[in-house]
Amino acid sequence: MSLSTYRQEQRADQAAAAEQRRLNAAAADERRADRQRTADERTARLRQQARQDREADRAARRERRRERAEARSAVLTPENIYRRGTLGLVLASGLASLPAQILHFVGISPMLLPLPLALEGAAWVMAAGVAYADARNLPGWVRWTLRCLVVACAGFAAYINYGYGLSLAGHGLTRSDAATVGAGLAAVTILGPAVFEIRQWVSTIAAAVASSEDRDRRRHASRRRRHHRKVRRVANRLVSAAPFGALSAEDAWGRAWSIVHGCDEPTMTPELHKRAAASAVRMRAAQQPPKATENADESPDSAVNRSIAELEESTPTAPAPIEAESTVPAPDPVGIREAIDPPVRVVAAADVQPRRRATGRVPQAARSPRPKRTAAQLLDEARSATADWPTDDLTAEAIRKAVRTAPAKARELRDTLRAERTEAAEAA
Secondary structure (H helix, E strand, O other): OOHHHHHHHHHHHHHHHHHHHHHHHHHHHHHHHHHHHHHHHHHHHHHHHHHHHHHHHHHHHHHHHHHHHHHHHHHOOHHHHHHHHHHHHHHHHHHHHHHHHHHHHHHHOHHHOHHHHHHHHHHHHHHHHHHHHHHOOOOHHHHHHHHHHHHHHHHHHHHHHHHHHHHHHHOOOOHHHHHHHHHHHHHHHHHHHHHHHHHHHHHHHHHHHHOHHHHHHHHHHHHHHHHOHHHHHHHHHHHHHOOOOOOOHHHHHHHHHHHHHOOOOOOOOHHHHHHHHHHHHHHHHHHOOOOOOOOOOOOOOOHHHOOOOOOOOOOOOOOOOOOOEEEEOOOOOOOOOOOOOOOEEEEOHHHHOOOOOOOOOOOHHHOOOOOOOOHHHHHHHHHHHOOOOOHHHOOHHHHHHHHOOOHHHHHHHHHHHHHHHHHHHHHO
16 A cells, blocks of 8 residues: 555545544534523423412412402491391390399299299290291281280390399499499390391391382282282182192183183283274374365365365255257258258357356256165165275265265265274274
8 A cells, every 4th residue: 555545544534533523522512402401491391380380379369368358248248247236235135134033033032043044035035936927927916916925025024133233222232323233234134125126127128128029019919800800710710720730820810811801912801902993993094194075176166066065064055057058940051941950959158158156046847857765775875886995085075976965965874884894893
């Protein structure tokens, strides 16, 4: 091997060794970076966990403070203070009045020891009976009987305590001090039952105010039973006939209303339906705009051309104007034709002027004969002519023109047809 080749291999080995050292250093740096990154992540997790633990502790402390505040608020409400304060006063009254009664009766005889216990206990049992009667809504005489018993027991106990206080005048107390002690013991004996009764009154009034909706419901039920006695009796029969609990009171009332009045809606009766239909007809008639009559375009200065059939009284109908006619033979220009041609109707010269109302009565002979119709025939013709008319169009003037009759008869026909339609609407 030549020297140059040896040196080339040596240089290659050195380069390979340097590259290997570089790779080893890079791997070592990577391992150190991984270890450092792992340590940093662990430190961050521990820091985050500690932060979460601190936040959880603070939240728990806040929750405990909130619970304690709610508990204090629930305990220190005016209602609880009043109730518990009343019980405290009652307990203090019993502790103050009972020993004096025991000493009084035991001083007379030890055999009388149960008497003060029974006397004081009777007063409180009767007071509790008043509360029970209020809770059960018992009759008023029960409550007042119990109250009278409470007053009797408490009054007798107060009398005993007052006498015991006066008896202390010869045992180191002056007469005025003994009277003060007796009055205090008597007042304390009366105070307990009185405070308890006042508490019960306040509770009853508060419950009555809270249950105002129930009170209104009871009043409504009472008025409904009083106003609809027939429906109430039928509903009670239905409830008693059905199995227990199978038919509710409201369902029974609805069925009874349908049986008595024939209406499925519990607030309506046939009379109310009739009134509602009549009111609807009047409302539709009032909402219709006024319609112009057929002869509105006629001359306004012609009094006989305007009918007043809608009025209460009618005026005599003026006779129609009669045209003057002349029957003359037509003139023959040659003069040799005989008067054999039919006559020609020639209007008189007076008719060239504007037509005027006739001032006199037309002779009977000049009137055109009209067949006379009975009232039944006239009504049948009016029914046929107005069968498809709305009710609002049934006026005397329109009927007069339709059947060609007098205004008075037209008014009668109008009233008859309207009455028939109203009856038909009510029946429907």
